[in-house]
Amino acid sequence: MNWISANTIEERVKDLAKTDPKGFNELRTNYLSDVKSTEWPTHKAELFRNLDLGTLYKNTFRFGGTSPSDISIETYLPEEFKSYPRLVFVDGLPSQTLSTLAPTDSSVVIEPLSYSSKDELKSILKQASSSDDNYPNAFLKLNSACFDTGAHIKIKKKQSIGPLVVLFIATPHAKNHLISYKNILTIEPHAKAEIIEIYSGSPANAYLTTAFSHIHIQENAHLHHIKLQLESNDAFHIGGTLVFQDENSSLKSFALNTGCQISRTDVLTTLQASGSHCLLNGLYYGNHSQTIDQYTSIDHAKPHASSTELYKGILSDESHGGFTGKIIVRPHAQKSDSKQMCRNLLLSKGARADAIPQLEIYADDVKCSHGATIGELDEEEIFYLRSRGLDSESARHMLISAFANETLEPFDSNPLKRFVNRLLEQKVMDHG
Amino acid sequence: MLKVDNLHASIEGKEILKGLSFEVKAGEVHAIMGPNGSGKSTLSQVLAGREVYEVTQGSVTYQGKNLLEMSVEERAWAGIFLSFQYPVAIPGIRNSNFLRTAYNAIRKNRNLEELDAMDFLALLKEKAKLVEMDPKLLDRALNDGFSGGEKKRNEILQMALLEPTLAVLDETDSGLDIDALRVIAQGVNAMRNKERAMIVITHYQRLLDYIVPDFVHVLSKGKIIKSGGKDLALELETKGYGWLTNVSEGSIPLPIN
Numbered sequence: 001m002n003w004i005s006a007n008t009i010e011e012r013v014k015d016l017a018k019t020d021p022k023g024f025n026e027l028r029t030n031y032l033s034d035v036k037s038t039e040w041p042t043h044k045a046e047l048f049r050n051l052d053l054g055t056l057y058k059n060t061f062r063f064g065g066t067s068p069s070d071i072s073i074e075t076y077l078p079e080e081f082k083s084y085p086r087l088v089f090v091d092g093l094p095s096q097t098l099s100t101l102a103p104t105d106s107s108v109v110i111e112p113l114s115y116s117s118k119d120e121l122k123s124i125l126k127q128a129s130s131s132d133d134n135y136p137n138a139f140l141k142l143n144s145a146c147f148d149t150g151a152h153i154k155i156k157k158k159q160s161i162g163p164l165v166v167l168f169i170a171t172p173h174a175k176n177h178l179i180s181y182k183n184i185l186t187i188e189p190h191a192k193a194e195i196i197e198i199y200s201g202s203p204a205n206a207y208l209t210t211a212f213s214h215i216h217i218q219e220n221a222h223l224h225h226i227k228l229q230l231e232s233n234d235a236f237h238i239g240g241t242l243v244f245q246d247e248n249s250s251l252k253s254f255a256l257n258t259g260c261q262i263s264r265t266d267v268l269t270t271l272q273a274s275g276s277h278c279l280l281n282g283l284y285y286g287n288h289s290q291t292i293d294q295y296t297s298i299d300h301a302k303p304h305a306s307s308t309e310l311y312k313g314i315l316s317d318e319s320h321g322g323f324t325g326k327i328i329v330r331p332h333a334q335k336s337d338s339k340q341m342c343r344n345l346l347l348s349k350g351a352r353a354d355a356i357p358q359l360e361i362y363a364d365d366v367k368c369s370h371g372a373t374i375g376e377l378d379e380e381e382i383f384y385l386r387s388r389g390l391d392s393e394s395a396r397h398m399l400i401s402a403f404a405n406e407t408l409e410p411f412d413s414n415p416l417k418r419f420v421n422r423l424l425e426q427k428v429m430d431h432g
Numbered sequence: 433m434l435k436v437d438n439l440h441a442s443i444e445g446k447e448i449l450k451g452l453s454f455e456v457k458a459g460e461v462h463a464i465m466g467p468n469g470s471g472k473s474t475l476s477q478v479l480a481g482r483e484v485y486e487v488t489q490g491s492v493t494y495q496g497k498n499l500l501e502m503s504v505e506e507r508a509w510a511g512i513f514l515s516f517q518y519p520v521a522i523p524g525i526r527n528s529n530f531l532r533t534a535y536n537a538i539r540k541n542r543n544l545e546e547l548d549a550m551d552f553l554a555l556l557k558e559k560a561k562l563v564e565m566d567p568k569l570l571d572r573a574l575n576d577g578f579s580g581g582e583k584k585r586n587e588i589l590q591m592a593l594l595e596p597t598l599a600v601l602d603e604t605d606s607g608l609d610i611d612a613l614r615v616i617a618q619g620v621n622a623m624r625n626k627e628r629a630m631i632v633i634t635h636y637q638r639l640l641d642y643i644v645p646d647f648v649h650v651l652s653k654g655k656i657i658k659s660g661g662k663d664l665a666l667e668l669e670t671k672g673y674g675w676l677t678n679v680s681e682g683s684i685p686l687p688i689n
Contacts, residue, residue, distance in 0.1 A: 384520045386504035388534035402524030
């Protein structure tokens with residue numbers, strides 16, 4: 001496959017090594033040999049069993065340079081989030097002019113990756129090494145070999161920050177580019193944060209984003225992590241949120257996937273200490289011939305941790321949605337409590353959904369439940385709503401919203417709810 | 433207001449209504465009674481426009497227009513309201529939001545001003561008193577976990593909000609205890625006026641003690657076999673449906689050898 005050649009990747013690593021202000025060179029070089037020998041995954045790879053990447057491999061990607069920064073932010077940032085402080089990246093590089101960060105004191109760090117991020121990434125990756133085998137993702141290796149920037153966020157002890165947007169824009173200049181972001185987030189003990197990652201691209205633009213967020217939520221810290229994948233309809237996005245949670249920490253994750261021809265969004269968390277809790281919710285909406293795949297993994301590594309998970313898919317036209325949900329309960333992780341549910345709504349005859357729960361339970365005193373459903377809109381419900389004066393479109397929209405909104409219930413963010421519902425309305429109008 | 437003439441309707445090829453005719457004028461309350469399987473619910477669903485039923489013959493004229501050519505929502509906009517025998521429950525839709533969406537959809541199509549959330553809430557609270565509905569039910573998901581009586585109150589509340597010209601009440605008494613029945617009948621009676629017509633569909637005469645009809649029609653095997661005044665309902669109560677249905681068939685069942 002020559003969708004990206006080993007030479008292109010090697011040149012990229014060398015280019016970045018010429019000046020290495022952030023000190024990531026060693027890490028990139030370590031991954032380079034891995035990437036050169038890697039086989040790009042097909043459906044034979046366990047982690048990509050459900051996902052046909054054929055269309056991606058038919059493209060040829062290269063690395064790009066700087067893009068003009070005179071773009072209008074309104075095109076890429078949903079209006080609901082415009083009042084939040086934001087850190088903005090354009091076509092793979094930070095944009096100071098579009099970012100609107102209030103000056104911060106030493107209690108928080110919000111910046112594009114810098115020299116100081118290196119040690120943090122190292123310490124996060126050190127935890128990861130134990131679980132690498134569970135997540136042999138070739139695109140993560142590619143990302144680690146080729147990344148130059150991303151967001152570096154650190155919330156120091158007992159500090160709390162309100163909603164913060166990290167916006168990744170792909171302009172028409174990014175055509176056929178491979179864009180790599182690596183984000184590093186540390187939430188220190190007793191700190192709190194809400195971070196909204198938005199990936200947004202101009203229409204009809206084929207590029208590939210790989211974006212991985214490495215997150216460490218330390219003891220008694222709480223993170224709301226929201227990822228909105230709104231990339232160009234012709235783009236490709238392969239990304240993941242990789243989390244490690246310490247004692248009594250909590251993670252609430254919401255992942256919305258709706259852009260791209262092919263997208264793959266993963267959320268993995270390791271509950272590596274007792275009392276930790278995660279809630280992973282997700283919503284995916286496909287139309288045309290989109291393929292939207294999600295993979296989640298919750299690793300109960302220590303006793304007395306809990307997790308709940310609700311993913312919902314809405315699939316129209318000829319789209320294909322996939323969900324694979326892995327739950328691991330390690331041998332000593334007694335009293336683990338885990339609930340997983342995946343529901344899918346098919347809006348047309350040609351749409352398809354796959355839901356695959358994967359439970360690996362090695363402890364005996366645990367509570368684990370899982371379920372998956374695939375259904376259609378209920379004709380009787382539509383009739384009921386229409387008999388009360390809602391036209392057919394409004395009735396369908398109301399039912400689809402009702403279905404989707406359950407995934408948003410645990411989140412307090414009204415802008416998020418307003419945005420998702422506006423998006424749903426638009427999608428229903430365009431595609432039913 | 434409504435003229436049903438020789439109406440034939442079927443579902444999945446099976447004919448349920450077999451030549452039904454009756455006429456309703458403004459201000460009138462008509463009761464349609466009949467045993468199970470006589471076609472009562474089919475009639476209500478056909479009037480509301482349920483697409484799974486196919487009208488194969490006959491006509492329905494509403495306010496001079498061909499009702500059968502109107503979509504479900506067009507009928508609602510034109511003032512037709514069906515109170516469902518089994519209202520659907522939809523988790524995820526808040527009752528008050530649903531009620532406001534419905535109210536405004538109908539207002540909009542009647543070229544009336546839509547109400548904002550605050551004004552609507554005031555109206556809703558006032559109307560909810562009419563059916564003695566617990567205001568907490570307005571904040572819950574639509575009919576989700578509602579008791580049978582609560583669902584029916586919610587139906588009549590919708591009727592009070594949407595102010596239909598022709599209301600079809602399908603087995604509104606089913607599953608109600610006597611107190612709930614009384615409250616709901618009061619709500620319905622409060623809405624009776626010279627402009628509004630109602631079709632009350634019921635198996636039992638009991639409801640008609642509370643909502644007293646002007647006319648009673650007996651439906652059997654897809655046809656109206658007898659029409660009369662309110663006394664016909666009382667007669668049915670004492671005699672049952674058997675004396676009428678047998679007469680209509682013109683035959684007495686023969687013993688099988």
